[in-house]
Amino acid sequence: MQKIGVVGATGYTGFELLRLLSIHDSVELVIATSEKYSGKNVCEVFPSLEKYSSLKFDKFIVENCKDLDLVFCCLPHKVSMNIVPSLLDQGNRVVDFSADYRLKDQMIYQSWYEIEHTSPQLIEKAVYGMPELYRKEIQESQLVANPGCYPTGAILGLVPLAKEGLINPSSIVIDSKSGVSGAGRKESLQFQFSEIEQGFKAYSIANHRHTPEIEQELSNAFGNDVKITFTPHLIPVTRGIFSTIYFEASKKVELPLINETLSEFYAEESFVRIFENQENLDISQVIGTNFVDIKVNFDKRTNRYIMVTVIDNLVKGASGAAVQNMNVMLKISETKGLPNAGFWI
Template identity: 45%
Template sequence: MAKIKVGILGSNGYVGYELVRLLLNHKEVELQYLSSRANKGKKYYEIYPSVYSRLDLEFEDVDINKCLDLDLLFCATPHGFSADFITKDLLDKVKIIDLSADFRLKNADVYKQYYKKEHNAKELLKDAVYGLCEIHREDIKAAKFIANPGCYTTCSILSLYPLLKEKLIDENFIIIDAKSGVSGAGREAKSDNLFCEVNENFKAYALSSHRHTPEIEQELSLAFKSDIKVQFTPHLVPIQKGILSTSYTKLKDNLNENELREIYAKYYDKEYFIRLLPSEILPQTKFTRGTNFVDINLKLDERTGNLIILASLDNLIKGAAGQAIQNMNLLFGFDEKLGLENLSMI
């Protein structure tokens, strides 16, 4: 069978590079089109020398006609671009995986509230399948248009999903305390992300207003079959990659820790990319770095009655590019693990 022809819009960013890096080792893919307006005409290896001798493509301008020749288009572009670029006609001809937030939220008014702009493709929101593979696998397989989830979102949803699906926790008391490496802010130069601002520093940001909050609530509400609100607080830590989330809630029923682990196993035992760790091993960003794995563990604090759930992932891989390729594998009937089985580097 011929390889699928793939293009990437926004291929110059961190997520774009991770897509290129992973796809170069995917036996069913041929990269044909890489866009970057800022780097048009340059060889990809001039920006990322790591691909020298492996990839000879040049950055090209954004060209919808180039996209029409593809089997699959990844959009690793800033929020707002995809809603202007993607059309019904394009979707009729090319499968699309959008890594921005433009089609994750089903409510255009909520999108406007959190992203401070009107949604310019409201009519396409119903066509986009939310690409969290472990939860929406069968819908993804039948789709042509995928809204790839956010990084904080993936970590938070997967760590809480079994509890809400089984209605085991107090839905009015869910606190998610999450930390992310600096690459989550993207490659664009910003003073807050300069080395001297980030190094030897640890800060919270976007209190009660982070853009991933409604995405988390949307998917957890679907699991619970009723509206869920969470207290989500993100933090920036001085590491390059990785997310660690710590969620706090209370049980409705008198379950012990082993029974809770059995519930997680019910949902995730057959999920290759979700690792429910042994009780004595806690998730760490170091051991999911560069991988498509999500590591999860939990602790029931008998003194306070609180349940603590921890999860870690690589924000650029399972939180973005790796998850997008996992979605691609499902869309085209490939082995879901193809190109994604590497372990972390120490």
């Protein structure tokens, strides 16, 4: 059994990670940290996690993590970069959930996150944690930057087509709708039930921080600098992200070639499903699973493609992807601990 620690284990992604680790039979969770709940039994805080009835939340002390085979950091951005360097210095391997090591250009990070990066020397060392694109690099990496939730559905949908030069890069518009857990568990008036239950709104229009992350990975795939239009929306559900992605083909391309390109690219992947026949995708079909489901439609009146992707933001968009990365890093079967049966449908 390989020994695992989770730093920031009481947030939404932290809890989801504990849930997934509790059904993983090749690793043992030995440290779960929390500032707020330190000293409390995990089961007392999260009664559904019966497996951890003898584990207590501890405050984070870097030396306590020394013998762990892998540490997950489920902390907010800016907080994470104060902790990750000390773990790497003492030899730990880390999967970091925050945005602190995802962007390869320090200046882009600093301008979008409005803070100076305190460990820029680690940016180059970090591997973007998407096994479907960087499996080999993840295997050897000491630091994996787990992708953001919105970027996951957008990047996995578009990259195979971008790599084949099938898309006009300046035509991409990504319209995403997210459940409220995407904002984390912290107390905040704007995310209270009564504030969001009847609503549906766009936010961070033209300046959401996931924009440069999507652009970075699409630019790599196109081999050119790409700018996209990305608009996130908040919908009154707890989990799930539904992205509607509009693009034009770069040349005369028929829908079957688009589908074939996606199916071939993901032929060996366990967590990406391409739908050609099902009429419409629904976030409910992926909730609780590590799947990203993709369906492409063609509007022949406008010559535009309309791609839909759905993920569970807390699983493939965060903790499921992190477990998948851990499995790759520790050379465990990649699907272990990742149920493909969802909660609802």
